[in-house]
Amino acid sequence: QVHLVQSGAEVRKPGASVKVSCKASGYTFTSYYVHWVRQAPGQGLEWMGIINPSGGNTRFPQRFQGRVTMTTDTSTSTVYMELSSLRSEDTAIYYCARDPSPGDMSYFDYWGQGTLVTVSS
């Protein structure tokens, strides 16, 4: 069965960077795009971007341009999301999610368990 398993919680100081991993199993890794979504404490969901594991093409909202990087390692079926220049407002749970139909009727059918990133001095 499909699983997305994310790395553990992280604590960073303002201005630092964090890299979260999402290891996929149970399906052909390069056949499905992966999105990242975050959720600040007590808040709603915010889309952070998408990566195509086959080729590495990415797309991010303008508000994250220049601060977020998404990469993949096809040898380990892992997607990475790195966020730099962290500020307190980046404190959130970060989720990866699989998309079986990108660009058409895009939707997120499997999600990772989430990774809490805390930004605090």
Added chain:
Amino acid sequence: DIQMTQSPPSLSASVGNRVTITCRASQSISSHLNWYQQSPGKAPNLLIYAASRLQSGVPSRFSGSGSGTDFTLTITSLQPEDFATYYCQQSDTPPYSFGQGTKLEIK
């Protein structure tokens, strides 16, 4: 960017009731609308995609409808496990924005 507005923000209902949650897009998104359920401390779970298609494994008491700018999620015969927060999401045009959520609570 497309703005998604859900109503109501919160809702109280009893087990066995029928409830409807609405979602409005700031511009037409055709049928590119998904619904997710999130229980406390858990990742979101896909319920409905493409406005009305039931995700595999989701009970048939969940249904979605609408197109263009106005959409609804209906839950018939509420079960205890349905008390959670529900989010709509547009996947028509990036950034793929979510509604602010509707918290469904037990009356």
